Amino acid sequence: MNLQLLRDVAPVGDDGVDADAQVVGYLLVGHALHQGEEEGFLGVAGVLLLFLALILRLIHLAERQPTAFGRIYGYCVLSIFLFHVFINVGMVLGLTPVIGIPLTFFSYGGSSLWGFTFLLFIFLRIDAGRNLQNR
16 A cells, blocks of 8 residues: 555544544545545535435436437436546545546546536536427
């Protein structure tokens, strides 16, 4: 186990329900899930519940698409999003290798934020156009 992984896993288990904002060295991986150092278990649980709500909403939107393209695009957006979330949670918990995949809408980096925003906006535009096809 490398030093970076040890620094990432250590704060996960010893913060309790509400944390006291102690930072242990440089935390380069899973930046958003390390809000557990600042917000504790309740903050991380809240973020994961928001991710779950977004995942369920994407499934709902993908299922109601009338065209095959809209449905496939919706599930592609969902799979990219799920991959990033699972890899980041796994990195923080030490279950997956430490790699540089950003956590959707939380990690540093503007290009990731723009990319995910465009993916979702295109999907929302496809969903908005489903009413035009039904007329």
